[in-house]
Amino acid sequence: xxxxxxGALYSLRAVTKSYAGRAVLDLAALEIERxxxxxxxxxxxxxxxxxxxxLNFLEPPSAGELRFRGQPVAAEPPLxxxxxxxxxxxxxxxxxxxxxxxxxxxxxxxxxxVDGRVDAxxxxxxxxxxxxQPAHKLSGGEMQRAALxxxxxxEPEVLLLDEPTANLDPYNVGLIERIVSDQNRARGxxxxxxxxxxxxxxxxxxxxxxxxxxxLVELAPTDLFFxxxxxxxxxxxxxxxxxx
Amino acid sequence: MDVLPQLLPIIxxxxxxxxxxxxxxxxxxxxxxxxxxxxxxxxxxFWELLIYTGMGLPPVVVGLFVYLLLSRSGPLGWLGWLxxxxxxxTAQVIIALPxxxxxxxxxxxxxxxxxxxQLRALGASPNQVMWTLLGEARSGVLSAIVAAFGSxxxxxxxxxxxxxxxxxxxxxxxTAIVLETRQGEFGLALALGTVLLTLTFIIxxxxxRAGQRRETAAWRAEARPGR
Numbered sequence: 001x002x003x004x005x006x007g008a009l010y011s012l013r014a015v016t017k018s019y020a021g022r023a024v025l026d027l028a029a030l031e032i033e034r035x036x037x038x039x040x041x042x043x044x045x046x047x048x049x050x051x052x053x054x055l056n057f058l059e060p061p062s063a064g065e066l067r068f069r070g071q072p073v074a075a076e077p078p079l080x081x082x083x084x085x086x087x088x089x090x091x092x093x094x095x096x097x098x099x100x101x102x103x104x105x106x107x108x109x110x111x112x113x114v115d116g117r118v119d120a121x122x123x124x125x126x127x128x129x130x131x132x133q134p135a136h137k138l139s140g141g142e143m144q145r146a147a148l149x150x151x152x153x154x155e156p157e158v159l160l161l162d163e164p165t166a167n168l169d170p171y172n173v174g175l176i177e178r179i180v181s182d183q184n185r186a187r188g189x190x191x192x193x194x195x196x197x198x199x200x201x202x203x204x205x206x207x208x209x210x211x212x213x214x215x216l217v218e219l220a221p222t223d224l225f226f227x228x229x230x231x232x233x234x235x236x237x238x239x240x241x242x243x244x
Numbered sequence: 245m246d247v248l249p250q251l252l253p254i255i256x257x258x259x260x261x262x263x264x265x266x267x268x269x270x271x272x273x274x275x276x277x278x279x280x281x282x283x284x285x286x287x288x289x290f291w292e293l294l295i296y297t298g299m300g301l302p303p304v305v306v307g308l309f310v311y312l313l314l315s316r317s318g319p320l321g322w323l324g325w326l327x328x329x330x331x332x333x334t335a336q337v338i339i340a341l342p343x344x345x346x347x348x349x350x351x352x353x354x355x356x357x358x359x360x361x362q363l364r365a366l367g368a369s370p371n372q373v374m375w376t377l378l379g380e381a382r383s384g385v386l387s388a389i390v391a392a393f394g395s396x397x398x399x400x401x402x403x404x405x406x407x408x409x410x411x412x413x414x415x416x417x418x419t420a421i422v423l424e425t426r427q428g429e430f431g432l433a434l435a436l437g438t439v440l441l442t443l444t445f446i447i448x449x450x451x452x453r454a455g456q457r458r459e460t461a462a463w464r465a466e467a468r469p470g471r
Contacts, residue, residue, distance in 0.1 A: 056365050083367035093359040096380055105364040105376075141352065160365075 008070075009034045009053060009190055015064035016212075017050050025050045025214040027064070037184045037191040039205035039222075041198055041237065047171065047214035048194040052160045053194060056087045066079075082096030082109065086156045090163040092147030093136035099127055102135045103150045121153035124179060148176060152183065159183060161193035165200065169216050177204060198238060202226055247432075255439065258339030258416040261329055262397045269392055272337075273344025278374045280345070281352035282360065292349065298342025303335070304401030310335040311405050314317065327408040332416070335402035340392035347391060351376050351384020386455040390448055397444055417443075 010032040017025040025047040025215075032038055040048045052057045054066060067073065068081065086106070094102045103121055104114040122128045125145040130138065132179035138146060144164060151159060161180065165173040181204055184191045195201050201208050202222055209219040210233065218225065220232040229235045280291055311317050314326040314334075327334035355377055363373045378385055400418035409423060419442045424433035468471040 053361075058361060058364055079367065079369055082364070085365075086367065087362075089358065089362055089365070091358065093356045093362050095376070096382075109366065109368050109372055154367065241457040 008032065009068065011065075011067040012054075012102070013065045013067075015061045015066055016052065017047070017054060017059070018062045023062075023214060025054070025061075025212075027051070027216055030209075030216060030219070032190065032192060035184070035188045035190055037181075037206045038193070038209045039201035040192065040194045040211055041196070041201050041208060042211035042217075044196075046211040049162050049212050051211070052087060052162050052194055052212075055158070056085050056160055057082050058087075058218065061162060072162075083154070084156060085158040085160065086151045086154055088144070088147050088151050088159040088160060088164050090166050091142055093105055093137075094143060094146060097135060097137065098132050098148050099135050100131040102146055103131075103153055106150055106154045117153050117155075121149040124152060125149040141168045144168060144172065144176065148179060150180070156189065158190045158192065161191065161195075163194055163196060166196065173200075177219075180204060198226075198240075212235055247435075251436075251439070253434075254417055254420050254445065256416050257329065258397065258418075258440075261403070261416060262336060262393065263330045263355070265333045265340055265396055266332070266389065266393050269340035270389055273388070273392075274348050274378055275339050275374065276341075277345040277348030277350075277388075279354050282351045282370075282374060282377070285297045292346075295342045295349065298338075301339060301342065301348045302401065303339055304405065305350065305400040306338045307402030307405030310338065310402065314406065315417060326409060327407060327414060329407070329414060330381050331406040332403045333388045334397040335343045335406050336399070338394050339399060339402060343392040343395060344388045347388030348378065348381070352380035354384065355380055368466060382455060383429055383450070386451060390451050393447065394444060394450070397447075398440070426428055 008031040010030070012027050012030040015025065015027045015030075016023055024045075040051065042048055050059075054061055057068075057073055057077040060066075060073075067070060068084075073081070095105060097105075100122065101119060104118045107117065109112050119128065119131075122131050125148050127142060127145055127149060129141065135143070135146060140225050148164065159180070162173045164180070165176050168176070177200065180191060180193070184204075191204075193201075193204065207226040208217060208222050210217045210225075210231070212233060218229060218231045220229070225234065226238055229238055263456065277295075280295070280460065285291060285354065292422055307328065312471060313320050314323065314331050316326075321439040323330075323335070359380065360373055360377065363376055364437060368376060398418060400422055402417055403409075403414070404419050407416070409415050415423075417436055421436045421440070422432050424430075424436060
């Protein structure tokens with residue numbers, strides 16, 4: 001039996017990802033539980049964003065086994081599987097449409113009615129007053145909130161966040177963190193976030209993992225990760241030292 | 245004025261031949277251009293080069309090719325299309341298709357490369373990604389359609405060869421201009437030229453307005469409240 005432990009939403013075994021022969025990810029094992037908030041930290045180039053693309057089934061692993069709900073994921077996953085997961089990217093690219101149409105886009109893709117869910121999502125991120133604005137006229141923080149709304153309106157089983165608050169002002173950082181936290185704790189959405197901000201990881205995550213050179217150095221409950229790290233590289237990273 | 249009854253069928257045939265050819269070229273060319281921009285097609289650079297070369301095809305060469313194809317002894321001679329409107333449409337599709345596909349390809353390739361990944365992450369199927377990206381590249385797509393229309397409504401070499409300029413059957417504005425010029429009817433030729441230019445202007449205006457309306461619908465905004 002090769003399935004992950006009971007309750008594991010994702011199970012990765014000996015997963016690697018290479019581009020043009022260069023390995024950027026090499027994970028011996030990783031399980032992600034239903035309903036958890038997992039933060040992945042590490043320096044640039046550690047393989048964090050690559051891992052998110054694998055978890056969103058946007059790319060297949062080069063080798064190894066990726067399972068979702070105990071089932072192996074094919075290299076070309078079916079659309080209904082792809083639609084259980086969504087990602088909010090560090091630099092969201094919005095469509096040249098109104099904010100509301102951007103938020104409604106995923107519902108339209110699924111052939112679902114554009115109903116009160118769109119307005120509720122816009123209200124959740126505080127953009128209802130700007131719903132009819134052209135999306136390209138939004139500020140950086142507003143764009144990121146619109147991107148979050150277009151993900152939340154889909155009520156995904158898994159919400160992946162790739163440095164969602166990088167380069168944002170404290171107001172928008174606080175707002176986005178509150179929404180993500182509410183989504184995870186009140187609605188039970190599994191959240192996997194990549195962040196350079198260890199304080200953010202500490203505020204939001206139930207578990208934190210450190211990636212270095214494509215390998216998972218340590219994965220632990222948030223308190224243990226910060227208070228009693230087992231690996232000296234984790235301890236150094238938590239202290240704010242450069243680790244590679 | 246007794247010129248109008250003669251002129252009207254010529255105008256209508258010009259519009260219908262080029263309109264149908266443009267519609268066919270657009271329906272094939274837009275997905276083709278997007279496919280080449282988005283998918284790892286084997287020999288992609290070769291196909292791109294072929295399309296870009298096709299954008300510069302001399303209409304008379306296309307006419308010759310279609311003529312040989314449709315002539316009685318040609319491989320498609322059994323269709324009996326030579327010197328008919330379908331032959332003219334075929335030639336104009338060959339002229340317009342590379343233009344639509346090539347400019348659509350360039351327009352889609354010019355979009356933010358991250359957009360495609362983000363659309364997939366929102367659950368778009370490959371086809372939905374393609375049509376969304378073509379919509380995002382609508383200015384370039386519109387340019388492709390306008391340029392293709394301009395090239396076929398104004399070309400004379402291909403339609404002359406495969407249509408034969410038969411009065412009441414295959415005579416279009418451009419072949420009529422050539423005929424009247426040869427007969428020394430310069431006034432009539434100029435008048436036909438003016439009609440052609442006016443029609444082209446009106447259709448391009450309509451195409452551009454249609455594109456702008458789509459954008460305006462998306463951009464129509466209430467006054468942004470202060471924050």
